[in-house]
Amino acid sequence: MAGRATKVMLFTDTLADVNGVSRFIQDVAVRAHETGRDLEVVTSTRLECPEAGAGAVRNFAPVLARAMPGYANLELALPPAFSMVRAVREARPDVIHISTPGPVGIAGWVAGWRLKIPVVGVYHTDFPVYVDTLLDDRALTEMAGWYMRAFYRRFSVVFTRSAEYARTLEAFGMDPAKLVRLRPGFDNRAFHPRFRDESVWDGLGVVRASVKVIFCGRISEEKGLKLVTDIWERVEARCAERGVIAELVIVGDGPYREEMARALKGRRAHFLGFRYGRELSTIYASSDLFVFPSTTDTLGQVVMEAQGCSLPVLVTDRGGPREVMTDGVTGYVLPANDHERWIEAIAALACDADRRRGMGAAARELMESHGIEASFDHFWEVHEAVEGGAESARAGK
Numbered sequence: 001m002a003g004r005a006t007k008v009m010l011f012t013d014t015l016a017d018v019n020g021v022s023r024f025i026q027d028v029a030v031r032a033h034e035t036g037r038d039l040e041v042v043t044s045t046r047l048e049c050p051e052a053g054a055g056a057v058r059n060f061a062p063v064l065a066r067a068m069p070g071y072a073n074l075e076l077a078l079p080p081a082f083s084m085v086r087a088v089r090e091a092r093p094d095v096i097h098i099s100t101p102g103p104v105g106i107a108g109w110v111a112g113w114r115l116k117i118p119v120v121g122v123y124h125t126d127f128p129v130y131v132d133t134l135l136d137d138r139a140l141t142e143m144a145g146w147y148m149r150a151f152y153r154r155f156s157v158v159f160t161r162s163a164e165y166a167r168t169l170e171a172f173g174m175d176p177a178k179l180v181r182l183r184p185g186f187d188n189r190a191f192h193p194r195f196r197d198e199s200v201w202d203g204l205g206v207v208r209a210s211v212k213v214i215f216c217g218r219i220s221e222e223k224g225l226k227l228v229t230d231i232w233e234r235v236e237a238r239c240a241e242r243g244v245i246a247e248l249v250i251v252g253d254g255p256y257r258e259e260m261a262r263a264l265k266g267r268r269a270h271f272l273g274f275r276y277g278r279e280l281s282t283i284y285a286s287s288d289l290f291v292f293p294s295t296t297d298t299l300g301q302v303v304m305e306a307q308g309c310s311l312p313v314l315v316t317d318r319g320g321p322r323e324v325m326t327d328g329v330t331g332y333v334l335p336a337n338d339h340e341r342w343i344e345a346i347a348a349l350a351c352d353a354d355r356r357r358g359m360g361a362a363a364r365e366l367m368e369s370h371g372i373e374a375s376f377d378h379f380w381e382v383h384e385a386v387e388g389g390a391e392s393a394r395a396g397k
Helices: 020-035 081-091 103-115 127-135 137-153 163-173 225-241 257-263 277-285 301-308 339-350 355-368 371-393
Strands: 009-013 038-043 058-059 065-067 073-077 095-098 119-123 157-160 177-181 211-216 247-250 269-272 289-290 311-318 331-334
Touching: 009 020, 009 081, 020 038, 020 177, 020 301, 020 371, 038 081, 038 103, 038 257, 065 103, 073 103, 081 103, 095 103, 095 371, 103 119, 119 137, 119 371, 137 339, 157 163, 163 177, 211 225, 211 277, 211 339, 225 247, 225 257, 225 339, 247 277, 247 301, 247 339, 257 269, 269 355, 289 301, 289 355, 301 311, 301 355, 331 339, 339 355
Parallel strands: 009 038, 009 095, 038 058, 095 119, 119 157, 157 177, 211 247, 211 289, 247 269, 289 311, 311 331
Antiparallel strands: 065 073
C-alpha cells in the first residue's frame, strides 16, 4: 500500500522440518527482522517451529496431521484454510509469497485470489521428477506436472533456484516473462571452517584419523544415494590400496535409510540421523569432502553449506547444484550414472590432502559471495516491484 513499507506474508508447508527449504525460509525470516522488513511466515504444523525472525512465525494448529509415509520426523498437515484467509484479510499484506505447493500453499493461493492480492512463489522442489523417480508411474508423473502448471500459472512471479530449472519451467509451459532466478544464498556465517573440531567424532564410531566423505540431506532414492551404496565398497578398497582409511558419513533420515544401512553393513559407513545448528556446522567442517549425487535438486542448499565449511563437493551433471560450484576448482561435476568416474573422483580426493585443501579453500572463497544478505535483498526487491505493479494496476496506470 502507498505510504507504508511493503508487507509480505509467506506461506509454507515446511518450516520445522530438516531440509534446505526450511533453512532458507528461516534465514529469510531472520534477515527480514534484522533489516526491519515486514515479513510474516505462515505455516501449520504440530512440530516445534524455530524462533526465526523474532516471533514473525504464525503457526495455525492443523485440522488434521499425520506422519508422512517413510518419514517419521515429517508430517502432512491439513491447515485451517478459512482461518488463514481471515488472517490475511486482517493483516492486509501487499504481496503473498508461497514457498510450497502443499495444503498451506493452497490456502495462501486462495487468499490471494479472493482478496485480489498479488502472489509470488518459488519453485523449490521438482515434484514431478520425485514422483517419477519414486513411483515409476507415468500417469502419476503427468498428473503431478499438470498440478504444478495449474498451481503456478496465476502467480505474478515465480522464482527459480537455478538456470536449469528456469528452462524446465518454460518447458512446462510457464510464461518466461514471469520467471526470475533468485540469487542463491545461505547463512555463510553459520557454516564456516572455523567450526572444525575433531572431537565431534568421539562417541559416533568415526575414526579421527580417517578421511570423512559426507552426505547431508533426505535419505531417499531421488537423492541418488543408490549410486553411493553401489560404489562405496570399491571406494573403500581403492583408498585402502593407497593406505587411506575412508569413511562414509550420512547425515539425515528418510525411507531409504534402512535399505542403505543393510547394504553397507560391515563397511565403514555411519548413519548419524538428523543433526542441527552448531553441531551440523561442526560435522561439515570436520569432514573432508562432500558427495551429492542427486539429479532432482533445484539448487542444493547443502552444497553451498558444505563449500562454506571448506569442503570440495562432487555433484551430478543434472539439476541445480552444479550452478553453485565451479567444476575443477571447488569440486567436480560428474555424469549421474557413471560409477567408475564417481569411484575415481572420490578416491582421488580422499587420497590427496593437498588437493582437498586447495579445493576447499577455493570453495570457501566462492561462498563468500553467496551470503544470505544479497539473496534476501534480491528476494525483497522483487516483492516490492510486484507491489508497485499492483498499485499501478489499481490506479489504472
